[in-house]
Amino acid sequence: MRVWKAVEPQPRFEHAFHVFSKSMRIPRGRNNVVILDDKAPLQIALLRQDVGPEAKIIIASDHPETFLAEAAPYVDDIWPLATLAQMAAFKFQKLLEQLKYEKDAWLTDTYLEQTINMLPDMIWFKDLKGLHLHVNDAFCTAVNKQKSDVEGRDHYYIWDIPREVYERSDYVCVETEDDVIKARKMCLFDEEVMSAQGLRKLKTYKTPIFDEDGKSIIGTVGIARDVTQMSEYKDTINRLTREDTLTGLMNREYFHVYAAKECQNKALTFVSLDLERFKELNERYGHELGDAVLKITAEELQAVFPDDVSVRMGGDEFGILIADGRPMDEVCAMVRRFQIQLREMLRMDERMKRISANVGIAHSTGDGTVDDLIIKSSLALAEAEKHGGGKYTIYRGRI
Template structure:
C-alpha cells in the first residue's frame, strides 16, 4: 500500500493555529509536516500539498492554484461576518474566524479525511487499471444504459480505439456497427447484457463480434454490478477470444507447412504426432513412414552417430541428401498444457550448412595470413597458449636475408612471391609443426612436446639447405638465404614472449655473424652441418 507525507503550509496564522493542527493525529498511511509562513511565497506554494491562508489574499484562487502542486488543497480562513471576497468560493474549504476551541482541528481532520478519500480512490483506480491491463482478455465495465465506463488495453486493441474514445460510448459506435447491420447479423452482445441485468447473476455466453481484426468468436463472462442497496447499476464483462482455438488445427497445419525448416511434434507417449513437408524433404520420407513411430528409436536409427553437441549445448546432425551433406541444427522445446504438464515436444530441424561453411571460412580468414596461407601472428599466440600445457616448447625463428634488396630491385610483387615460396619450403620441411608468419619476412615454427634440441638443429640445417637450393634456382631470388634463431624450454612458466625474445636474440647473432646459418639460445658456437 502507499504511504504519503503531506506538507501543510499556513500563511499568516499564529502559533496557536499551528499547535492545534499539530495535535491532530495523522490518518492511516499518512504523515504530515506543518510549517507557518509570515507571507506567501512562490517557492513555498510550489511544494505544499495543503495551503491554509490565514491572511488577506490579494490574488485570485485560480492564480494560486496554478502555482501549487497538482491536486493541492487550498483553504481560506476568514471572518464570515465581514462577508466573502469575490473569489473565496473558488477555494477547496472555508474556515471561519475567529476559531472556537477545537474547531480548527475538526476542520483539519475533515480535510485530511477528504484527501485520504481521494488518495484511496486514486490508488484503487490505479490498481484496477493495472490489474485489467495485465490481462490479455477483453475487460469492460458498463452502466445500465450500456455506456462503457472503463475498458482495458486488450479491449482497445480489439476495437482499434483509445480509452478516452471508448469512455461513455455505446456498443454500435465502439464496434463500428450500424443498428440495421447488428439486427441482420448473428451478433448477440446486447441481448446477453439484458439477460445479465434481468437475472442479476453471472452468465457465460458464446458471442460473435465484428472487430477490427475481422469477425471473432468470444467466450464471454458477464456479471451484474450492485450498489449498496443491491440495485444493479451496471455490468462487468470478460471476453476470451477463442477464434484461434477453434481454428487451431487448421492454422497449425498451415503454419507448419509454411516454415522454412523441418518441424516434428512428439506426443506424450513419445510417438511422432506431426511433421511438416520440409522435414519429410530433408529425410526423403513419406508421412506414413514416420507418423506414429517412436521418435527416439527413429532418431537413433536415422541419425545414429551423426549427431554432436556444440559448445553452446545445441544439437547438430550431418545427413546426406541428394548426393551432398547437410548440417541440421536440432532444437527441442517442451509443449505444456495450461496446468504446466508436459504433453509433448516440438523439434525444429534447421539447415545451417551455409552458416557453418561461412563460420569456418571467417574463422580460417581471421587465423590465416592472406598472402602465404600460413597462420598469422594473432593465432600463433592463441594456438600455443591453448596447446602448450605442461609440455616442452621450441621456437624456430626464421628471417630472410637480403629480402629488402629483392623488394627494392624487382618490386613488391617479387617480394610477395618470395614469401610464398618460403612458406611452401617451411611446410615441406616441417609438415608436423605449427607455422606462422609473424609479419614482413619473419616466420616462426612452433614445436610442442617432443622437440629435443639436437633433432631440432638437424632439421634447421636441412631447412637452410633447402631454402638455399630453392632460392638459387630462381633468377630473382638467388641473393636470398635464411637465418634461424632457436630457443627451447621445458619450463611451462616461461611465457611466449620471453621464448620468442630468446629465439630473436639467437637470430640476431646469426645476422651479426654473416647470415645463412642458425644459432641456439643460450648462444654457443655453431655452424651449419655439412
C-alpha cells in the first residue's frame, strides 16, 4: 500500500485507501476498487453484489486456479502475488489510467445525453444503412415512440411511412442523407415529415461522421428544427401585408408595390369602382351589414375577373388591374356583367337592394405610370357617378 500511495493521481482525480474487514459495508461506485489476496475469507459473488457491477475487484494470487472457476465471472483482474512488490506501482498506475478513461467516457456520454435531451430540436445519429443508432427525447416526442422502439430502426418504420408511399411522395429525408455523404460536409435542407402532430416543416442540418482515420464515413448526425409554426406566422404576416383583412383582396399599399415591380412599360387597363348609397346603408344598418356588402362585392369581382388583380382601394372603393392587352369592348362587357351580378346578389336582402356599383375605366399603352392610370380611371368614375344607378364611363381624355 505504501507504493500505491506514492503513485500520483490522474489529472482531476484523487485516491484514498481503506483497509476493510468482512463485516464492513463497502460503498458502491464506478471508481471503487477492491484488492484482495487469495487468503481473504470472502465469497466473491456476494462481494460483487455489495460493490456493484461497475466497481473493480482485483485478486493478488499465485494460484488463481484454486478459486478462479467459481470467482471468474466476478473478478476484473488477477495480479501475480510473487512479483507484486516489483510490479505494484506499474499495475496501480495502469489501473488508475483505466479508471480515468472509463470515468471520462461516462462523463462524455452524460454530457452528450444532457445536452441533446434539453434541446427542443430533434437530434439523431444514423449508420450508413440508415438505421438510427441514437436519438434524443424531442425526436421520440415527434414520432410518438420510445427510444427502445426507435434505435436500430430505419426511417420508414419510425415515421410510419410505407416505402412505396414514401417513394411516391415529396419527402426527401432519406435522399438528403445520400447528399450529405456525397458532399462530405454539413448541409442544410428544408424537409417535410408526417409526425404525430401532423405534417411538419423542418429546417434540417446534417453532417457526416468520420471514422478515426478522418476519411471513412461511418454515419451521419442530423439536427432538425420544427419551423412549421414559424412558417405559418411568416405566411400570415405576408398575407396581412398584402391582403385586405376583410375581403381578402390585395390591399392598396401592396398594390402600389406590385404595380411598380410588375407593370412598368406595359399596356394596362384599370377599372375603378365604388358603391352608390353604401354610406347611407352603413349609417342606417351598421357596419356588420356594410361589411357583408363589401365581401359580396369582392367575391363578385373575383368571379368576373378571376385572372386579373382585384384591389380594395379603401372604404367602398375597389379597383381591377388588367395587364393582358384585353380589348376595351371585352373589358366593358365584363364590367357590365359584374354590375348585373352584384345587383342580383344584393337584391336578395331588402336592405341592400338600392346599392349599385359605378365604374370608371382607363387604358394606357405603357407610356405613363400606374398612378396616372388610376387618376384617369377615377376621373371616369366621377363622371359615371354623376349619372348614378350603376353606370360605367371610359376615360377618353375629354372628361
